[in-house]
Amino acid sequence: MIDLSEQEIFRRKSLEELKSRGIDPYPADEYIVTDYSTEIKRGFREDSPRWEVSVAGRMMSRRIMGKVSFVELQDSVGRIQLYIKCDSLCPNENKDLYYIVFKKLLDIGDFIGIKGYVFCTQTGEISIHVNSLTLLSKSLRPLPIVKSKDGMTYDSYNDVELRYRQRYVDLIVNEGTKDIFLKRTKIFNSVRSFFNEKGYIEVDTPVLQSIPGGAAARPFVTHHNALDIPCYLRIANELYLKRLIVGGFEGVYEFSRNFRNEGIDKVHNPEFTVVEVYVSYKDYKWMMNFTEQMLEHICIEILGSTELKIGEYIINFKAPYRRITMIDVIEENTGVNIAGMNENQLREVCRFLHIEEDKTMSSGKLIDEIFGKKCEWKYIQPTFIIDYPKEMSPLCKCHRQNAELTERFELIVNGFELANAYSELNDPIDQRKRFEDQLKLSKKGDNEAMFIDQDFLRALEYGMPPTSGMGIGMDRLVMLLTKQTSIQEVLLFPHMRPEKLDY
Structure with a gap:
């Protein structure tokens, strides 16, 4: 009734x-x-x-x-x-x-x-x-x-929970809501046109995968009835796009709907959109320049300026952006130089900095916790954090000057990660060893450790040219350019606990 x-x-x-x-x-x-x-x-x-x-x-x-x-x-x-x-x-x-x-x-x-x-x-x-x-x-x-x-x-109609649950009503009565999503479409179109003008090809890769590869994340698990196999919702599209580079495409990109069975907060939602681009014969230094050009172009096209005022800050997307290594970032913000530290020493650093840690955390996870708790939120202007420790980047090529580091960057803007990029690992023997190391972490209790993707390794054995890849969190980019403080504001239907209806 x-x-x-x-x-x-x-x-x-x-x-x-x-x-x-x-x-x-x-x-x-x-x-x-x-x-x-x-x-x-x-x-x-x-x-x-x-x-x-x-x-x-x-x-x-x-x-x-x-x-x-x-x-x-x-x-x-x-x-x-x-x-x-x-x-x-x-x-x-x-x-x-x-x-x-x-x-x-x-x-x-x-x-x-x-x-x-x-x-x-x-x-x-x-x-x-x-x-x-x-x-x-x-x-x-x-x-x-x-x-x-x-x-x-x-x-x-200002109740946040009601607005997210009944977005259709929010769109009707709150005029600014619709403007956010119209601008979202313009931002997506601007990114797409930038890649198309470079001659890169837009592709589609599987959302339902037999192996959840391409990122360190906890997947959603389901079952494929016809094939009678477990399947996973995509956590990343990286390994499929690199298969296409193996197959002869020089530049490919995809707007990828990804799913990670993890927490919800102001910058995380279990279902989100990234755009990933992979270009042959490039490295992460080239990709940093490319990323600067792209963001500068998008800001001018969408905002009419490279400057964006958010709260008390004026964020400037005009190139070049600051570049600083992960080790230097941690020392800059904590006074601790973690270079060459083993897992036990990193645990001591966490305790010294009052950061929670547990036995499942590897050296990479510990470094990531230090960076996230003590460093990341302090970087408001676009900043490239570069040269990550090897364990944090199992799909990334070793640094050409230091084999303990990798050629990776994350772009931090307004205190959160906006982009992530590598000089892609194309050595199949090294990649197999990295996957095996991830398997050890999984057995240790790390539920975000990567699986071994045998088919991807087979693809690499056919040869992949030097390649750089980069992913941008599109929801976070929209957050920035529409001056929103929560990712839920830029998702039409964010995930919420089901409500109890009367009928």
Whole structure:
């Protein structure tokens, strides 16, 4: 049994009365829209010929004053005022469309289509004088719009949990929400066009994988019934893209929806989007320059500037960015030089710095904890953290000057990782040894350690040219460029604990 509010009961009664009058509250016919609110406001001139328009959208407010009413209509791009006069809407003797249908049976939230002409009111507001009105969809739930003492309406939908759970309502009543996701699309398009102009090929790789490879992360596990095998949702697409480099592609990229069965916080969501790009005959130094060029280009295209003000900081994406090694970063922020330290010594450092550690953590994990707790959040301006210890980067080529390090960088902006890149490991013997080391970590209790991917090793044995690869967290990039402090704000439907519904 559905527990209905008083307003929901009233709207259902209106629905039935509309049907009894022969009005379909959910008509199937196409409604032709000729114009939109923003272009009407932008293009109207009082000295121009009469402009006849056909517009459709949702009623967001209504002021009824006898034979004349004003409606605020929200279409897909904005809002515009409608001027509805009884005699214009109902030129014949029968005035039911105005007095009964419009005034009594329609509600805030209903979709309507109107035809009329554009004019400017005495108060200077560009409006539409309505001559025809059609109900396109009846709303059975009231929108969270509160009426104030002066009779005007305003939106009141600020509860974060409600906004994330019912994003459809958030998009209706909070104007800024839609702007975030329109800008998100523009950012994705800007990245795509930048790669395309370089001649790189966009590809698709499997989301459902037999081995969760390409990153140190805990996967989601499922079962493939037809093949009767365990399968994993993709944690990364790296190993498949490198297979394509083996196969002869010189540059490939993919917008990858990844899934990691891990925590949720302001910069992490179990389901997220990255773009990864792999280019033959390049190294991580080239990729740092490439990343700077790309981000500078995107900021200018999206923001019109390389500068972005977030809180008290002005972040500047103009190249070049600072470059500092992982070892130097830790010493810069803690005073401790970890170069050459073994696992036990690193545990002592963690205890000295009051960082929690446990027996499952390897040297790489311990270093990562030190960096995350004591360093990362301090870097606001774009900064390349380079030359990571070998154990932290099992898919990365050894540093050409120091075999204990790797040719890897992470780009930190506003206190969190935005990009990760390597000179890719293309030595199949070394790669097999690294996978075997990861297997040992897994047996030790590390549930994020990588599996051995025998097919990927076979691909490397056919030969992969020198290659550099880079991944950018697209959700985090959108966070930055839309000035949001939580990743949930830039995901249309972020993961949440299921709610208990009454029906």
